[in-house]
Each structure stands twice: as C-alpha cells, then as structure tokens.
Amino acid sequence: EDGSQLWLRYPVNPKPRNIVNSNSKSPTIEIAKKELNQHWAGQAIDLKIDRFPENFKDGYKIVSTPKKISVLAKTDLGLLYGSYHLLNLQQQKTNFSNLKLEEKPSYDVRILNHWDNLDGTIERGYAGHSLWKWEDLPNKLSPRYEEYARANASIGINAAVFNNVNASPNMLREDYLKKVKALADIFRPYGIKVYLSVNFSSPKVLGGLENSDPLNKDVQKWWKDKAAEIYKLIPDFGGFLVKANSEGQPGPQDYGRTHADGANMMADVLKPYGGIVMWRAFVYSPSKDDRAKQAYLEFVPLDGQFRDNVIIQIKNGPVDFQPREAFNPLFGALRKTSEMAEFQITQEYLGQANHLVYLAPLFKETLDSDTFSDGKGSTIAKITDGTLRSAKLTAISAVANIGEDTNWTGHHFAQANWYAFGRLAWNHDLTSEQIADEWIKMTFTDNKNFVNPVKEIMLTSRETSIDYMMPLGLHHIFAGGHHYGPEPWGDYKGGRPDWSPVYYHQANAEGIGFDRTKTGSNAVSQYFPPLNEIYNNIKTTPENLILWFHHVPWDYKMKDGKTLWEELCYKYDLGVHEVRDYQKVWDKMQPYTDQQRFSEVQDKLKIQAKDAVWWKDACLLYFQTFSKRPIPSDIEKPVHQLEDLKKIKLNMGHHN
Ligand code: BDP
Structure with missing residues (x-):
C-alpha cells in the first residue's frame, strides 16, 4: 500500500x-x-x-x-x-x-497551478521532482500522465498550468510546445485544458526583439504569431497565466506601461481562439508602504481597463499563503473586472510534506469571508462565482502539491488537500467535514472507528498548525529561503525589509504585532465598511487576527482574562499538545489500515511533534526577550536554548 x-x-x-x-x-x-x-x-x-x-x-x-x-x-x-x-x-x-x-460546478475554470521548472525541479514542491518529463516528451509518455488526468477528472478539476509562474521564456519554444501538445492530447478526453505560465520578456529573450513593450507593434505581432502557433498544435488551449513585475519578474511596468496594458495585449491575441489571461495580483516592491497594501494600491486604479477575457488572480491573503491571514481586500474591490482566488495546496508555509494539515478549513474560511463589497453577504465565494455580480469569467486556482513521489504528494494526508481543492472548486458549499468524510472513506476505510477520530484530526489540524507556528494573527516569522522552521529573530540587514520576520511581528518592549490601523499602515482602510472600523478597533478585531492588525501591549487583557503574553504562551503550548494527541489517536488506528501507510503517517507525525516543540520554544524564548515576563508555570518549559535554536540551519531539499 x-x-x-x-x-x-x-x-x-x-x-x-x-x-x-x-x-x-x-x-x-x-x-x-x-x-x-x-x-x-x-x-x-x-x-x-x-x-x-x-x-x-x-x-x-x-x-x-x-x-x-x-x-x-x-x-x-x-x-x-x-x-x-x-x-x-x-x-x-x-x-x-x-x-x-x-x-453543477461553482466555477467554469477549476485549475491547478504547477510551479514546475523545465529542469524538473519544482518551486515549493515537496513531493519529489516534476511529473512532467520534459526530456522524454513528446515521444515517451509516462503512464502517470493519464493517471493524473483521471484523478483530476474524478473530482472535477478541468484545467492545469504546467509551469512555474516564475516562467522560463523557453516554455514557448517550438520544441516545448510540441511536448505540451502531447500532454494536452492525453488530457483532452478527461476534460482537462492546458494553460501555460508565460514570461513577459519572451519576445525579447526568445524572439530577439529589441524589447517586450506591450505597445510596440513588433511585440504585439510576436505574441499574435505565437498564439497562432500554439492553437495550431492545441486547438483548445486555455490561455496564459502571468506573474509580472513581481519579485523581479519582468512586466509592462519595465516600459512605463500598466498591468492593464500588458494583460490586454495578451488578451487580444488569445481572444479569437477563446483563450483567457489569468493575470496575477501578487505584486509588491520593497517600498516604505506595508506589503499587505500593495496589490490593492496597484490594481484598484486599473479597474475597468481590462479586457473581458482577463481575470485577476488574487492570493487568498494580502501577504503570502500564511497559516492565517486576513482575507485579501482586493476581493470585491474590482467592480468591472473578473476576480479569481489563488490558494496554495502545496504547504510552503505549513510544514511542507511533513506536517498533517488539512486545508479545506483554510479554503473555506476565505471563500466564506464576507467582504461587504455589496452589503452584507458579499462573500468571496459569491464574488468569484458570478452570483453577486455577473462575472464574465469564473475561475478558482491553487498551487499544486504533486510530484513524482509514489504517493504523489509526499504525505499521505496531503492528498486530501488536492482532493479538497477539487471538490470545493466544483461545489464551494460543501463543508470541510463532508469533504474529509468522503476522502477518508474513499482513501482508507468506512469503518467508523477510523473515520471519526481521523476526521477529527483533519478538521482541527489547520488550527493546530496555527497554534504551534503563529497564533493570534502572527505571520511570516519563517526561516528565510525555505520557509520551513521558525526564525522570528530573522533580520536580513541590507536585504529587503519585507523579507525579514522582524518586519512582520514588530516585537519590542511594549508589545507585539503589525499596526495596520488608521494610525499605523492604514491597511484597514482597504476593507469595506463596517470591516474597516471593526479591524481598526482592537476590541472588535477577532482575536485570531489581533496581531495582524494591531501592535498589542504584552499586558493587554484578552477576552478570556489572560494577558496577551500568557495567551501567546498557552496557544503555542496547546499546539504542541494537540499534535501529541494526534500521535496517540493515530497509534490506535493501526488495526484499521495497512501497515505501510500506518507507519509512514506515524513517522511524519513524529516529525511534526518535534517541529511543534521547536516552533514553540523558538518563538516563546525569543519573544520573551522583549516581553520580559515569565512563561506561565503550568505549561511545559522549553527544552531548547534560544542560542542553539538560532544556530539551526536547515539544508532542505527541493528548495530554491
Ligand atoms: C511565494 C513563494 C515564491 C513564489 C511566489 C509567487 O515563496 O516561491 O514565486 O510566492 O507566488 O509564496 O509568485
């Protein structure tokens, strides 16, 4: 097994x-x-x-x-x-x-984004190398291609982007397009349309043109010819996904043009064939302004300027796939432009392929968030599925966690996240519990002695991971580069401030948290009323986001009567205990499952439990250097020294 x-x-x-x-x-x-x-x-x-x-x-x-x-x-x-x-x-x-x-499906386009590179590596992929064997294609076809298509079709996924958003221009080379065609031919009967990430500089790099300025006629012609070449090979090609002017990727702003200029140029060449452009809103630059505000600031002024076959692809939160973020305020803010959500199935910030974290509750939390854009009930689900405003295009996407590992996703339970995304893309009204229930019965057994306890683990696992990593709205205190372990002390002097953990937690002698209120970065102003006021006020901000929106004094009284410092300590401790409980529960599951999967999951839980202690010790010992308060006596004492934890340098596989 x-x-x-x-x-x-x-x-x-x-x-x-x-x-x-x-x-x-x-x-x-x-x-x-x-x-x-x-x-x-x-x-x-x-x-x-x-x-x-x-x-x-x-x-x-x-x-x-x-x-x-x-x-x-x-x-x-x-x-x-x-x-x-x-x-x-x-x-x-x-x-x-x-x-x-x-x-009937909630969304027209239900798409996986693979962040796979042409050299076989995967950006943030934790299940081995890429499934796509570019050297062997188009002649040698792995049986896994069809198995992949079948698995997707079985849950209603109908589209895939094959390559990394940090796209190589070579993806559009003639030889690669022939490889893509071979895959498209396998996927077609399963209803899976093929899309590609494209590099904005392709006309210059690949076509030898002087520049890639979207208003340059030669550039437009290059894209037009490229589209014709693609559609000749793949008549039902889906379209392009574009990361532009973000994290060093080229884009229209290199030529003083806007995101709309860039997106429209591509939309125009795809239009005659029915293709679309998914233009990503994940943009930020090292500026003085709060990173969480930047996508909104860049895109809202462009509303109304995008062609009908452009859809703006928006990450669920305004920073970056954190265990918990406030929802992205861009949802609902673009009134004349189609919007779609981008989730991350691959657990870049959630313990990667080592931690059991069931993500349906995260996906649901975003989809069910009420933006109040058109009054009460304006959830992200309703904005993106076209029921609230008639959207020209409806789509939902997620970054895949699939690799060449035998079990596809590295962790047996990570398969549930691929499954859950597909099910929610098909029907976002399903509950996390329904999906977990189905998945367990299909993947393991319908014996209720297994289904019930395992479902309980799955349903609580995301909150547990938040507890031991970054409770109460803390975010991005991961070790730089690989984003696996804790590095709240990370302060990369000379680098971009918004790539340093200290930028996000702002701990000092007074307290901790990012002040995004009106007197802080004013990110709260990007939310529709009454949310802007709710988040602006520490008393009305949900406590699970309190450090996302506020810089909170260490002695601030939480709703349960504890001080903020104590609350933080208890949350980290709770996270550790919860994972240990999962271990105990899982040990009892042996009679109901096969030995191989049983022991592989057991091994992973061991790592997760160790990591949870590591997170707790690192964060509490480090934050204690600011709070100067004791760790409450009834929680387990740290077993590490802060100085030792600071020395840990992981050499992670599969990382960029
Ligand atoms: C971040 C990843 C980075 C991606 C980027 C993106 O750390 O590897 O390239 O997002 O989404 O989460 O473009």
Missing part, C-alpha cells in the same frame, strides 16, 4: 461487464464506459445527453430506480463527471435504489 492509488480505490469487477448505454460517442464517453464497466457493481446505466440551460455547463443529473440508473448531462464531460460521482458514492456505500441528485 504505497498511496499511489489516491482516492481511486473503486472495487474491480471480477468479470468485465457491459452495463452502459449512451446516446453519445466520444473518447470521453469511452472513458466513462470503461470506468463503469470495470468498477460499477450495481444496476444498468444510461449515459444520456439531454437539453439543459446554458448555465448548466458540465453539470449532471442522476436518477435511479432499483433496475436502472440514468445520468443526464449537456456535455460528454458532464456524463463523465456523473459517472465518477456514482463510483464515489458506491465507495461510500450509498443506497442506489432511489437516487435523485443534480450537480
């Missing part, structure tokens, strides 16, 4: 069956038939194309009697999704005698 099967553990019929009828024919329908004939143990199935309204998209309906099941959809892909849904339900031991259900 090596985890390579993911959640796709459908029982195999002893004899091949022939139980599927369909009024449609295509490679996609062939896949659906094959899956059902091999794995479906129940009554005969009719896959039927039917008439549905335009907005039904790739949705489906399932209706059953004890004798027969009908899956109805508008498209072949809808029928494939319906087929996987049946197999999923069978796996969860559903009764099929009288089923009636209807599903």
Whole structure:
C-alpha cells in the first residue's frame, strides 16, 4: 500500500461487464464506459445527453430506480463527471435504489497551478521532482500522465498550468510546445485544458526583439504569431497565466506601461481562439508602504481597463499563503473586472510534506469571508462565482502539491488537500467535514472507528498548525529561503525589509504585532465598511487576527482574562499538545489500515511533534526577550536554548 492509488480505490469487477448505454460517442464517453464497466457493481446505466440551460455547463443529473440508473448531462464531460460521482458514492456505500441528485460546478475554470521548472525541479514542491518529463516528451509518455488526468477528472478539476509562474521564456519554444501538445492530447478526453505560465520578456529573450513593450507593434505581432502557433498544435488551449513585475519578474511596468496594458495585449491575441489571461495580483516592491497594501494600491486604479477575457488572480491573503491571514481586500474591490482566488495546496508555509494539515478549513474560511463589497453577504465565494455580480469569467486556482513521489504528494494526508481543492472548486458549499468524510472513506476505510477520530484530526489540524507556528494573527516569522522552521529573530540587514520576520511581528518592549490601523499602515482602510472600523478597533478585531492588525501591549487583557503574553504562551503550548494527541489517536488506528501507510503517517507525525516543540520554544524564548515576563508555570518549559535554536540551519531539499 504505497498511496499511489489516491482516492481511486473503486472495487474491480471480477468479470468485465457491459452495463452502459449512451446516446453519445466520444473518447470521453469511452472513458466513462470503461470506468463503469470495470468498477460499477450495481444496476444498468444510461449515459444520456439531454437539453439543459446554458448555465448548466458540465453539470449532471442522476436518477435511479432499483433496475436502472440514468445520468443526464449537456456535455460528454458532464456524463463523465456523473459517472465518477456514482463510483464515489458506491465507495461510500450509498443506497442506489432511489437516487435523485443534480450537480453543477461553482466555477467554469477549476485549475491547478504547477510551479514546475523545465529542469524538473519544482518551486515549493515537496513531493519529489516534476511529473512532467520534459526530456522524454513528446515521444515517451509516462503512464502517470493519464493517471493524473483521471484523478483530476474524478473530482472535477478541468484545467492545469504546467509551469512555474516564475516562467522560463523557453516554455514557448517550438520544441516545448510540441511536448505540451502531447500532454494536452492525453488530457483532452478527461476534460482537462492546458494553460501555460508565460514570461513577459519572451519576445525579447526568445524572439530577439529589441524589447517586450506591450505597445510596440513588433511585440504585439510576436505574441499574435505565437498564439497562432500554439492553437495550431492545441486547438483548445486555455490561455496564459502571468506573474509580472513581481519579485523581479519582468512586466509592462519595465516600459512605463500598466498591468492593464500588458494583460490586454495578451488578451487580444488569445481572444479569437477563446483563450483567457489569468493575470496575477501578487505584486509588491520593497517600498516604505506595508506589503499587505500593495496589490490593492496597484490594481484598484486599473479597474475597468481590462479586457473581458482577463481575470485577476488574487492570493487568498494580502501577504503570502500564511497559516492565517486576513482575507485579501482586493476581493470585491474590482467592480468591472473578473476576480479569481489563488490558494496554495502545496504547504510552503505549513510544514511542507511533513506536517498533517488539512486545508479545506483554510479554503473555506476565505471563500466564506464576507467582504461587504455589496452589503452584507458579499462573500468571496459569491464574488468569484458570478452570483453577486455577473462575472464574465469564473475561475478558482491553487498551487499544486504533486510530484513524482509514489504517493504523489509526499504525505499521505496531503492528498486530501488536492482532493479538497477539487471538490470545493466544483461545489464551494460543501463543508470541510463532508469533504474529509468522503476522502477518508474513499482513501482508507468506512469503518467508523477510523473515520471519526481521523476526521477529527483533519478538521482541527489547520488550527493546530496555527497554534504551534503563529497564533493570534502572527505571520511570516519563517526561516528565510525555505520557509520551513521558525526564525522570528530573522533580520536580513541590507536585504529587503519585507523579507525579514522582524518586519512582520514588530516585537519590542511594549508589545507585539503589525499596526495596520488608521494610525499605523492604514491597511484597514482597504476593507469595506463596517470591516474597516471593526479591524481598526482592537476590541472588535477577532482575536485570531489581533496581531495582524494591531501592535498589542504584552499586558493587554484578552477576552478570556489572560494577558496577551500568557495567551501567546498557552496557544503555542496547546499546539504542541494537540499534535501529541494526534500521535496517540493515530497509534490506535493501526488495526484499521495497512501497515505501510500506518507507519509512514506515524513517522511524519513524529516529525511534526518535534517541529511543534521547536516552533514553540523558538518563538516563546525569543519573544520573551522583549516581553520580559515569565512563561506561565503550568505549561511545559522549553527544552531548547534560544542560542542553539538560532544556530539551526536547515539544508532542505527541493528548495530554491
Ligand atoms: C511565494 C513563494 C515564491 C513564489 C511566489 C509567487 O515563496 O516561491 O514565486 O510566492 O507566488 O509564496 O509568485
């Protein structure tokens, strides 16, 4: 049991069956038939194309009697999704005698962003090297390509960007495009469209032009020709993802142009083919202004200037995939421009492939956040899925955690985060608990002695990771470079201030936290009323974000009567205890699971428990040098010396 099967553990019929009828024919329908004939143990199935309204998209309906099941959809892909849904339900031991259900996707584009480089390494990838074997393509096709497509289709993911947002111009070279085409051909019947990250300087670097100025006619022509070349190979190519003028990447501002100028130039060349541009809002420069404010400041003035086939891709928080951030205030602020969320499935800041952290609660927290952009109830889910304002494009994305490791994601439980993203992209109304429940039953067992305790671990795990890493709104106090362990003392003099942990926690003799109130950086002003006032006032700010918005005195009284310092100590301690509890619970799971996955997860939990102590000791001992207050006597004393912790230099694999 090596985890390579993911959640796709459908029982195999002893004899091949022939139980599927369909009024449609295509490679996609062939896949659906094959899956059902091999794995479906129940009554005969009719896959039927039917008439549905335009907005039904790739949705489906399932209706059953004890004798027969009908899956109805508008498209072949809808029928494939319906087929996987049946197999999923069978796996969860559903009764099929009288089923009636209807599903349609929350978002049009449900996309994984791979941060894979052409040399096989992955930026922030913790499950080995890239799945894409660029040297072997297009001639040699790994069986994993199809397995990947199948896994995605089974949860409704319908798009993938193959390469790192820090994109090599070579991605657009003719030989690479032929490799991309080979993958696109495998993915097509599974309904997965292919997109590419592009480097803004490609016309200059690859095409030998004088510059890559978006208003230069030669540059425009270069992109137009490139688009024609791509679509000739891949007629259903999805479009471009662009990181521009961010962290040293080139962009339109290099030529005094705006993000809109850059995005529109690309949008214009993709438009005739139905392609789109996902333009990232993750931009910030080393300026005096609070990094958390910068995307909003750059993009809001451009609202209304973007073409219809441009969508702005916005990270869930305004800093960078932290364990907890306030939501990104750009959501809802662009009224005439389509907006999409970008999450990170790969756990760059969440213990990477070592810590068990189930991310559905994080994704949900963002999607359910009320921005108040159009009054109460203006959640990020409703803004991005087009129900609040009619969006021209709807999409949702996440940075993948997939690599060439046998179990795909490094940690067996990290598979749940890939699964959860897909499920929420399909239906953002699902709860974290529903998704965990399904995933456990499909991936391990439906024995409730396993399902219930393991679900409890999963559901609390994200809050636990916050407790032992950065509770109460603390953020970005990670060790520089690899972002794995703690380095709250990090102060990279001479470097960019906003890459130093001390910039984010601002601890001093008085207190700790980043003052983003009106008298501080005034980031609160970027939120719609009443949130701007709520966050501006320390009394009304949710305590789980208090140090995100305020510089709080060490003796500040928290709601439970403890001082801030004490609260911080208890939170770190709680995090440690919670992980130890997970270890105890997991040890009891041995009878219900296979030995290999049991012991591999056990080993990872050991690392996580050790790391939690490391985090707690590092942060408490270091912050204590400012607070000058004792660590409460009833919590476990640090076992490390601060000076020793400061000396730890990790040599992490897979890092840039
Ligand atoms: C940060 C990563 C960096 C990425 C960047 C991005 O540390 O490796 O290139 O985000 O999203 O989280 O562009």
